[in-house]
């Protein structure tokens with residue numbers, strides 16, 4: 137298994153953000169973490185990456201602990217955060233170079249910039265990029281180290297239709313080549329295209345899990361969107 141999580145719990149003071157979350161992700165598999173705002177998706181990812189304190193029975197990435205073997209684990213892991221903390225005064229090219237310096241091996245920057253439609257932005261300051269361009273850059277940087285597993289938090293938020301489709305295609309290709317992905321998303325079309333396995337969280341608790349088809353069947357609904365709303369407690 138590329139990632140194994142067993143009984144992960146995250147707590148902020150009295151607030152239990154994630155409760156007994158357990159799953160595993162194999163090579164080339166895509167796992168989707170779904171849930172309403174505040175359901176615990178980002179907290180789960182932050183805990184898996186060792187950024188947030190957590191309790192767990194087991195937490196291994198590529199057979200190693202992301203807490204005690206950080207350096208080895210992070211050579212093989214890509215991360216895209218919801219709030220991208222770019223240094224706005226860098227150009228796109230400078231950000232790529234800085235990021236690249238953190239890893240032993242990386243994918244060729246030129247090819248990635250072109251894949252993400254950012255080739256003509258390389259000399260542009262990050263602060264002058266549009267929201268969607270910044271988002272594409274964040275995903276691109278997550279993939280730069282040629283990781284075995286990538287964590288994508290709100291993958292396509294802010295992207296236009298064409299950019300979303302391009303990104304889905306690119307990720308599907310990388311998945312075929314063995315990339316494992318953990319993503320969060322509020323868009324069920326994207327989840328249907330990309331995810332092999334879904335986990336729906338509600339106030340930190342796993343209320344449903346399975347393939348897209350499993351989730352639809354379990355809910356008694358006809359579409360994934362309705363099934364999601366049913367389980368996530370977002371029904372009006």
Ligand SMILES: Nc1ncnc2c1ncn2[C@@H]1O[C@H](COP(=O)(O)OP(=O)(O)OP(=O)(O)O)[C@@H](O)[C@H]1O
Pocket residue numbers: 148151153171172173174175176177178179180
């Ligand atoms: N540092 C913190 N201190 C206290 N509470 C926190 C902290 N971080 C998150 N929370 C709370 O934990 C819960 C889970 O938050 P989290 O960010 O994991 O949700 P999410 O599912 O990623 O939401 P969204 O879809 O809005 O990104 C929320 O109620 C949030 O307010």
